Structures are given as structure tokens and as C-alpha cells.
Amino acid sequence: MTTQPHPSRGTSAAAPAARPGSDSRTFVHDSSDVPDHLQITGVHKSFGGTEVLKGVDLDVAQGRTTAIVGPSGSGKTTLLRLIAGFSAPDSGRIALGGAEVAGPEKWLPAHKRSVGYVAQDGALFPHLSVGANIAFGLPLRGKAASLRVGELLEMVSMDRAYAKRRPHQLSGGQQQRVALARALARQPELMLLDEPFSALDAGLRVATRKAVSDTLDQAGVTTILVTHDQAEALSFADQVAVMRDGKLAQTGSPFVVYTRPADRATAEFLGDAVILEAWMEGSLALCSLGGIPVRRPPVQGKVHIMLRPEQIRISSGGPIRGTVVDTDYFGPETTVRIKLEPILVDAEHPRDPHQPVGGETINIRHWNAMLARPGTQLSLKVVGEGVIFPWDE
Numbered sequence: 509m510t511t512q513p514h515p516s517r518g519t520s521a522a523a524p525a526a527r528p529g530s531d532s533r534t535f536v537h538d539s540s541d542v543p544d545h546l547q548i549t550g551v552h553k554s555f556g557g558t559e560v561l562k563g564v565d566l567d568v569a570q571g572r573t574t575a576i577v578g579p580s581g582s583g584k585t586t587l588l589r590l591i592a593g594f595s596a597p598d599s600g601r602i603a604l605g606g607a608e609v610a611g612p613e614k615w616l617p618a619h620k621r622s623v624g625y626v627a628q629d630g631a632l633f634p635h636l637s638v639g640a641n642i643a644f645g646l647p648l649r650g651k652a653a654s655l656r657v658g659e660l661l662e663m664v665s666m667d668r669a670y671a672k673r674r675p676h677q678l679s680g681g682q683q684q685r686v687a688l689a690r691a692l693a694r695q696p697e698l699m700l701l702d703e704p705f706s707a708l709d710a711g712l713r714v715a716t717r718k719a720v721s722d723t724l725d726q727a728g729v730t731t732i733l734v735t736h737d738q739a740e741a742l743s744f745a746d747q748v749a750v751m752r753d754g755k756l757a758q759t760g761s762p763f764v765v766y767t768r769p770a771d772r773a774t775a776e777f778l779g780d781a782v783i784l785e786a787w788m789e790g791s792l793a794l795c796s797l798g799g800i801p802v803r804r805p806p807v808q809g810k811v812h813i814m815l816r817p818e819q820i821r822i823s824s825g826g827p828i829r830g831t832v833v834d835t836d837y838f839g840p841e842t843t844v845r846i847k848l849e850p851i852l853v854d855a856e857h858p859r860d861p862h863q864p865v866g867g868e869t870i871n872i873r874h875w876n877a878m879l880a881r882p883g884t885q886l887s888l889k890v891v892g893e894g895v896i897f898p899w900d901e
């Protein structure tokens with residue numbers, strides 16, 4: 509069994525059709541018309557009696573990008589290594605392009621799968637030039653190899669002249685791009701990226717991510733990115749799979765997992781969330797922010813409602829009142845902490861004793877720090893729908 513991660517030596521494969529326009533990454537995306545490239549069914553994996561993967565199911569469509577995101581230790585890298593073929597699942601199945609590569613009676617090691625792997629640190633060979641790193645494992649030699657190396661460098665937005673340098677003469681972002689070029693050299697059908705941007709500083713990280721994303725887009729390679737950075741997952745992928753405690757808590761488009769998280773932990777992991785006590789009646793949730801519409805509420809009565817901070821706007825004449833407690837200034841935006849007024853009691857309709865009283869303090873964001881000095885009375889309005897979670901979740 510292969511134990512060290514290294515790029516696949518799989519045979520060349522015809523590049524799949526280019527993926528649709530990049531706006532598909534931002535908005536709700538329907539992959540039902542695209543065949544699955546990777547299918548993972550009921551995968552379990554334990555180390556020394558500790559179950560790390562507890563039954564993972566995941567389908568990845570041909571030519572699309574999936575981000576597996578989750579807290580440290582949730583099992584993301586373990587899953588990626590099973591897909592790569594660096595280790596075998598205890599049970600369950602993994603199929604690539606419809607052919608089983610891991611199952612009860614079958615297991616193909618990494619070098620027999622058409623899979624590229626880019627590790628966190630790029631893992632370039634330090635004693636080889638950039639060109640030799642990229643050409644490593646290429647079936648080409650001499651001029652043909654250097655031409656191909658040049659093409660691959662250009663593919664990752666680097667000048668051909670970099671081929672002569674050693675890895676230590678490159679920036680972290682350039683090293684990651686070379687690692688990607690090396691992985692792309694074998695024309696893998698599936699590219700696995702294990703936190704490849706995490707060692708880069710903020711500016712370089714965004715630029716490198718964009719370059720890598722564009723390169724993979726153009727090559728039409730099915731891609732899986734492992735990250736613990738939820739913003740990276742939401743911006744990079746067509747599909748986000750949220751891993752928690754060895755299971756996928758939710759899988760969907762970035763828009764769906766962010767705006768309609770399946771549970772409270774997923775909501776809080778994927779971004780800032782305003783979570784309030786609420787009383788669900790029909791399709792309206794009554795809370796300190798008024799009556800918030802909820803689509804297809806699964807329960808009635810006492811619940812928690814979740815809104816994203818950007819859904820709550822400061823608006824003169826808005827129906828909700830609150831008082832600024834304090835603020836945190838971040839430059840382009842300010843976090844404003846606001847104490848809401850308690851829920852108004854309708855004198856004619858006595859309230860249910862379980863109904864919440866409201867009056868919580870929430871955090872919202874605003875661009876104008878001057879507007880929100882402590883003690884200022886504000887009017888607020890809510891846009892869009894809320895998501896509810898059972899009271900005891």
C-alpha cells in the first residue's frame with residue numbers, strides 16, 4: 509500500500525467537458541444533468557479502535573468542484589486519502605467514473621487511479637529544479653518534456669523562465685502553483701487539494717486560490733478541496749460538503765448550505781449567525797425581530813430562528829427598535845452590538861407561557877461606524893426568510 513502522498517502516475521485521460529460558467533459557484537446549482545465522477549457510499553474508517561469516518565456518502569459531478577469543510581479532526585484528510593488510494597476504507601465503496609476503486613473485494617492503490625494530489629505544503633522535491641519537479645513522472649523526455657513544462661507553467665500563470673529555479677527561490681504561492689502544475693502534468697481525471705492555501709498569507713491566498721481555480725476550470729478537472737476555512741469553501745466550490753465528527757452533516761451548493769443550513773452547528777460553522785428564541789405559528793416565527801417568514805417550517809411552537817447578520821438592516825422607519833450597546837471597528841465594516849426590545853404582548857391575546865420574551869442582544873454589520881455610537885436608538889428591518897431549528901437542538 510502506498511503510504512506517502514504523491515501525485516498519481518495514472519495514465520492520461522481525455523479532459524472532461526469544461527464546467528459551466530463560474531457564476532454557478534455562487535448561486536444555487538443543479539448538477540442533476542451532469543454524471544457523477546466520484547461516488548462514495550457508506551465509507552467507514554477507524555484508527556486503533558477509534559472510528560474516524562462513520563458512514564460517509566458523497567457524490568461529485570463530473571468536472572465540478574466540491575469543498576469538504578469542517579472543524580479540525582472531523583475526518584476531512586482521512587476521507588481525501590481514501591479517495592486518493594493512500595489507504596483503504598474498512599467498509600463502504602468508492603467508485604471513480606463508474607468503476608469501483610475501493611470496496612469489499614477490491615482496492616486500487618494510488619498509482620492505479622487517475623488522481624492528482626496537492627498537499628498543504630506543496631511537497632516539491634527541494635533538490636530538483638521547478639522544471640524537473642513538474643516533469644517528474646512525465647513520459648516525455650528532452651525538448652518535448654521542456655515544452656510541456658513550459659505549457660504547464662503558463663497554465664498556472666507562471667513564466668516559463670521559472671523552470672530553471674529551485675523551489676526555495678519561489679514564494680509560497682508560486683510553490684503551490686508549481687505543485688498544481690506537477691499534479692496536472694499527468695492529466696488526472698480527479699484533482700485532490702488538501703488545504704493547499706493554508707500556509708499562504710491573506711493576499712497571496714486569495715490570488716493563488718483564484719489562479720488555481722481558473723486553471724482547474726479551464727482544464728475541466730473534477731476537483732475536491734479540503735479546507736477548514738468556510739469562506740474559502742463557499743467561494744471556491746460548486747458543492748460544499750460539511751463534515752462533522754466523521755459524517756457529512758450537509759451537502760449542497762454554497763448558497764444553500766449558507767442560507768439554509770441543516771442544523772444549528774452547521775449554521776454557526778459556516779459564518780456569523782444571529783440565533784434567537786422564537787415562537788413558530790403557521791409560516792411566521794415571532795421573535796425580537798418581529799414576525800419572520802419561514803419556508804416549510806418542520807415544527808411549530810418554541811424554536812430557535814437563525815438569520816445571517818447581513819439580513820438585518822439599520823433603516824429609519826424600520827419596525828424593530830434596539831439600542832446600540834457597543835461596536836467593533838474593522839475598517840470597511842463595523843460590528844454593531846444591539847440590545848433589542850422585548851417582544852410586544854398583545855393585550856387581547858394572552859401569550860402562551862412557553863412563548864419567548866425576547867430582548868436579546870445581537871451583532872449586525874454596518875459600513876458607517878459613526879452611525880452607531882453606544883446608547884443610540886436604532887430602527888431595524890429584516891430582509892428575507894429565517895431558518896428554524898428545533899428548540900432542543
Ligand SMILES: Nc1ncnc2c1ncn2[C@@H]1O[C@H](COP(=O)(O)OP(=O)(O)OP(=O)(O)O)[C@@H](O)[C@H]1O
Pocket residue numbers: 555556560578579580581582583584585586587736
Ligand atoms: N494514520 C492515523 N493513525 C491514527 N489516527 C489518525 C490517523 N490519521 C488520522 N487520525 C485521526 O483521525 C482523526 C481525523 O483526522 P483528519 O486528519 O482526517 O482530520 P481533519 O478533519 O483533516 O483535521 P485537520 O483540519 O486538523 O487537518 C483525528 O483524530 C486524527 O488524529
